[in-house]
Amino acid sequence: MSLRYALLAILRVGPLSGYDLAKQFAQSVGHVWHAPDSQIYPELRKMEAEGLVEGEQQARGERGHRRLYHVTPAGDAAFTDWMAAPLDYQRVRDPAHLRAAYLEATTPDAARAFLRAHRAQWQSELEQWEGELVRIDTVTNPMLARRIAVTAEQDRERTIAYKRFTYEGLVARARIEIEWAERGLALVDRLSDDPDAGPAGGR
Amino acid sequence: MSLRYALLAILRVGPLSGYDLAKQFAQSVGHVWHAPDSQIYPELRKMEAEGLVEGEQQARGERGHRRLYHVTPAGDAAFTDWMAAPLDYQRVRDPAHLRAAYLEATTPDAARAFLRAHRAQWQSELEQWEGELVRIDTVTNPMLARRIAVTAEQDRERTIAYKRFTYEGLVARARIEIEWAERGLALVDRLSDDPDAGPAGGR
DNA sequence: TTACGCATGTAACAGGTTACATGATTAT
DNA sequence: ATAATCATGTAACCTGTTACATGCGTAA
Incomplete structure (x- = not known):
């Protein structure tokens, strides 16, 4: 809606x-x-x-x-x-965390592939959003430029500030997802480490 | 799916x-x-x-x-x-960030109401997920207990570790959303601050 | 003349939401 | 008797996805 x-x-x-x-x-x-x-x-x-x-x-x-x-x-x-009006929040439906909850049911390699794909997915979003932040700061996004052109002087700061705020939030979330995937990769390594193989083993 | x-x-x-x-x-x-x-x-x-x-x-x-x-x-x-199999990531559709991008189009009060609701929403999710973390650590979640009961000794650590990892990720995300809403509230205050009203003004 | 960009859609399907419908069993 | 809980759904609707369809205008 x-x-x-x-x-x-x-x-x-x-x-x-x-x-x-x-x-x-x-x-x-x-x-x-x-x-x-x-x-x-x-x-x-x-x-x-x-x-x-x-x-x-x-x-x-x-x-x-x-x-x-x-x-x-x-x-x-x-x-x-x-x-x-109040925003209606949809109920959680998060396929990545659903899968993460059952990673013990697959192989370490499949777990790693999933986590690497998750990291890549959010890395790509992160780049988009960081690009937008630059385009906001330089007012080079064509839509924002058009909007600023029709906005009264005293409202321009707010317009830009809220855009920046929005993308900062998205960037922060992307970073969190990337960090989470990386901790997951470390966890897979630790758990799939054969205890007999010494500290460097695992693959 | x-x-x-x-x-x-x-x-x-x-x-x-x-x-x-x-x-x-x-x-x-x-x-x-x-x-x-x-x-x-x-x-x-x-x-x-x-x-x-x-x-x-x-x-x-x-x-x-x-x-x-x-x-x-x-x-x-x-x-x-x-x-x-690779997970299929859905395209972004984020109503909260959509609205955040246009907060200049509403009143400071409506902007605050939105941000407070966002904070409350994620605070409530955060509590759910932190509760789950406790139930994972104590193995008091009935589903997890049943699962552990049918899991071989050497796989129990992994089962629990991935559950914990999952909920840690959710908790981290909730915290980020809450922080974002709080930065938004501070921003609304700053932007709606009447320059003539001195540093304490704004409402 | 060929390809690229402009311009606007339709159709079938999948997945999820909301509201409603129905009846049996068990505990108080 | 009555309420809570067990137990299983249907129907209408909305939103979004995927694939396909069609034709014009313009520049190389």
């Missing part, structure tokens, strides 16, 4: 076509809320049916066309209402 | 009825993978149809009955295959 608010957040900066929205989405809010094009286009149509956005059909060449969406007052109200 | 493996993990310890499984589930693996009864019963039936478990109908009083499930060799193989 958050997708529409993620879309509204971007459209509030200025009207966009579904295509452009999807592109902007992927390089801004998509870092915290992924959505494929096949979900964005229908959602925009649904939002239009509910009066949150308005689409304006535009010609593009002879036969081509595109639909430019902008937020209606109702859409703006829906967004600010959502911002002020 | 992880639900069935969570169910298998529990059933591998010993046969259970859907009802007992659901109860045991909630107080063990349910801490990392939530599932309501209404999902567990049909999943067990599906797993039975696919030959992963076998259900044995038992009488209970005159008219009552219950179905006792146990894992088949195929179910055991499916579980160990899953343990050795």
Whole structure:
């Protein structure tokens, strides 16, 4: 149910076509809320049916066309209402920790492969998010730059500060996951260490 | 797609009825993978149809009955295959960080309410998980005790060590989320501080 | 003329949520 | 008798995933 608010957040900066929205989405809010094009286009149509956005059909060449969406007052109200409403937290469903709880049921090699993949997964997220932090500080993220351009002078600091805060949180979480995977790898080594093989053994 | 493996993990310890499984589930693996009864019963039936478990109908009083499930060799193989297979990571969809990225669009009070709720949410998870850590150390979690009872002496250390490792990871993550919310609260205070009101102002 | 980027989707399916439905057994 | 707990589900809905489908515009 958050997708529409993620879309509204971007459209509030200025009207966009579904295509452009999807592109902007992927390089801004998509870092915290992924959505494929096949979900964005229908959602925009649904939002239009509910009066949150308005689409304006535009010609593009002879036969081509595109639909430019902008937020209606109702859409703006829906967004600010959502911002002020309590967030509904989903129940935990964490496949990585589920598997971790039963690592004794597999081989040390499989356990290591799982933990290395976990580390790689979060390392890759970490790099994305650290990249975003740099782009926030330098205001080189195109979405943020557009947003700052339409933001009153005295609100720019807050806008940037909350973006930074958000990505700092993501970065901290990624680091924790990486550390956890590394402690797991050390644990596998320790537990699979053949007691007869001496302190350097294990593989 | 992880639900069935969570169910298998529990059933591998010993046969259970859907009802007992659901109860045991909630107080063990349910801490990392939530599932309501209404999902567990049909999943067990599906797993039975696919030959992963076998259900044995038992009488209970005159008219009552219950179905006792146990894992088949195929179910055991499916579980160990899953343990050795790469985990598929879902794309990020994080409502809390989504909202955090746009906190400038709401009032300081709403921002604080959101951050306090976030802290409370993770505080509550943290308490659950820290409680589990204690129950792991004292082997007072009933599921773990049952598992340990059917585990060979030399594998008990590993079984317990991986459970501990799992919950340590969850605890670390909860702490990070709480710290993040607290830094957010400090940030809201700083940003909503009226520059004319002096260092103690802000509300 | 060919490939790449613009532009918009549909369809089938999987997985999870919420609310509801039903009845038996056992303890007080 | 009544309430708690045992016991097992169904149905409707929402969200998200995956794969596929279609055609136009423009630059090399």
